[in-house]
Amino acid sequence: MTATTPATQRHDGHSAQEYDPQALWQKDKDHFIHPFTDFSVFKEQGCDLITDSDGIYVQDAHGNRFIDGIAGLWCVNVGHGRREIGEAMAEQATRMAYFSTFNNLSNVPATLLADKLAELAPAHLNHVFYSCGGSAANDATIRLVHYYFNRLGKPAKKRILSRNNAYHGTTYLAATLTGIASNNWEFDTLDHLVTHLSEANCYRRPEGMSETEYCDHLVGEFEATIAEIGADNIAAFIAEPIMGAGGVLVAPKGYHQRMQAVCRANDILYIADEVVTGFGRLGHFFASEAVFDTQPDIINCAKGLSSGYAPLGATLISDELYEVLSTPQGPGGVLSTGFTYSGHPVSCAAALKNIEIIEREGICENVREVGPYLEERLRSLSHHATVGDVRGSHFMMCLENVADKETKALLPVEARVGDRVAFEAQKRGLIIRPVGHLNIVSPPLIWTRDVVDEVVAILDASLSATTESLRADGFL
Structure with missing residues (x-):
């Protein structure tokens, strides 16, 4: 896992804990049966270990910091690290x-x-x-x-x-x-x-x-x-x-x-x-x-x-x-x-x-105010060749990736398009969820308009990179 924003200090004043990333990676791979593990890649790649979190951010064992675009798993609504x-x-x-x-x-x-x-x-x-x-x-x-x-x-x-x-x-x-x-x-x-x-x-x-x-x-x-x-x-x-x-x-x-x-x-x-x-x-x-x-x-x-x-x-x-x-x-x-x-x-x-x-903190009100903006900004990504549909409501959104926008035909499973988009986003400091040919954005409910703009910029670059890689591999 790589990102452009390394961090060693949390916003709440706690110092990030230090770990031996390689030893943890090995122990996790040897002993932890994860939900929904993709064993076609897990036995070689293992898992990325998230060690710290703060507000809208999470941090891995290497000190890389990411915007959390999935709220843990649809659930960290008030954000991380609430003392x-x-x-x-x-x-x-x-x-x-x-x-x-x-x-x-x-x-x-x-x-x-x-x-x-x-x-x-x-x-x-x-x-x-x-x-x-x-x-x-x-x-x-x-x-x-x-x-x-x-x-x-x-x-x-x-x-x-x-x-x-x-x-x-x-x-x-x-x-x-x-x-x-x-x-x-x-x-x-x-x-x-x-x-x-x-x-x-x-x-x-x-x-x-x-x-x-x-x-x-x-x-x-x-x-x-x-x-x-x-x-x-x-x-x-x-x-x-x-x-x-x-x-x-x-x-x-x-x-x-x-x-x-x-x-x-x-x-x-x-x-x-x-x-x-x-x-x-x-x-x-x-x-x-x-x-x-x-x-x-x-x-x-x-x-x-x-x-x-x-x-x-x-x-x-x-x-x-x-x-x-x-x-x-x-x-x-x-x-x-x-x-x-x-x-x-x-x-x-x-x-x-x-x-x-x-x-x-009026978090429901924040969702009602920022949510439509998130919908609007994500829909601006529809210009990408693979984005067939952008749907959802408020802080519950999805991009459906397709091979052909006219026919809505899907890319072959082996293209792993959702994984590609998520990987490119992760490289740029954002975690989103791949589900087959889909990418889900379900963030903490404390995102602001400025965060939305940053996220959409990352997704824009990630989708462009994904299109290039799909063409290079003969899928488009």
Whole structure:
């Protein structure tokens, strides 16, 4: 990993730690199985080690400094190195790091956070079930949904409708909800529980179809799927307000409202996976109601909930569902699900301080002000030969790279175009995320217009260099 801005001093006054980069690289390669490892290159190249972070920057073991263009992984919303979050966690850890929340036990941070989430969420979502991250939140949600319908005497309502290219996690059931085919190559999934609908991909909608007609088409497919399976066999529909890892896909206008209306008409629960969109990424604490005018029965969140400072997930449940879930099955009956670390006090303390910072510093307002500028500036990159589409909203953006803009044909997989763009950006001091032929920009929510200008200049040069290398290698 190379960059043009080496650093040995953090902005917060801490000296950067010194490491033996080669020894760390070897230990990491020998022992750490990374999520989503590309073993075609890992065994030779290993990983770049990030050792320090500060604000919008991260630093590697060689002292090179980079603008963080992915917020860790969609999650460091308030930026890196927030001392007051660390202090809140330390204070809670020394007061009481952990105690069970099972049965009749609780703790102060978990209680205060549940109250705060009920305040921030749409008015009918007043109950919180804690987990340790987004995958676990989605997994736990489906278990609760099945239990809910069992309690109502509707045990046949088990099927969950998801979407192609949706991302809902990698635990066993969450991986089945996930509709990205490559995520589950050679992995088993619980296919009898999940049916996938078409993604809402406006860029690749059928030729000649207007956005309104495309929305009609998708809703019609939903209704036809319900008719085929039978509404009595379907428990819920789960959807990201904007699809994240599947390509930052923004559905046609009115899509979510209409899908929710179909759910309501068929006694199907509507679940919003706001693991990415929650806590400011689209300019609001929750996007479902504020941006898309929907009122989900359940909202799942994680990532920005604690800005990644501690693992934490939460399922926000409506009053109507809670009334059923909270009714004992009979004498001695309990809601027999949960996790050892449900409502972990240190994680909840981090989340409370994180939310305080978002509110105090007007970070949602910053996203609403700077986000449209980021969209505009990124779209200026459309002049590059390989940039077929620039899409997204606010601080959740994607560049789709193609071989031909007219036909939207993709480059061959072996061109590794997303990796090339990310590599060129990294050389110039910016980390973005490659996902196949896509490049995702999902930064900390504290970027300013000046930072946006710097980032777009780096991407401009990186895309030019990528085009040259693709031509030199015979891919263009």
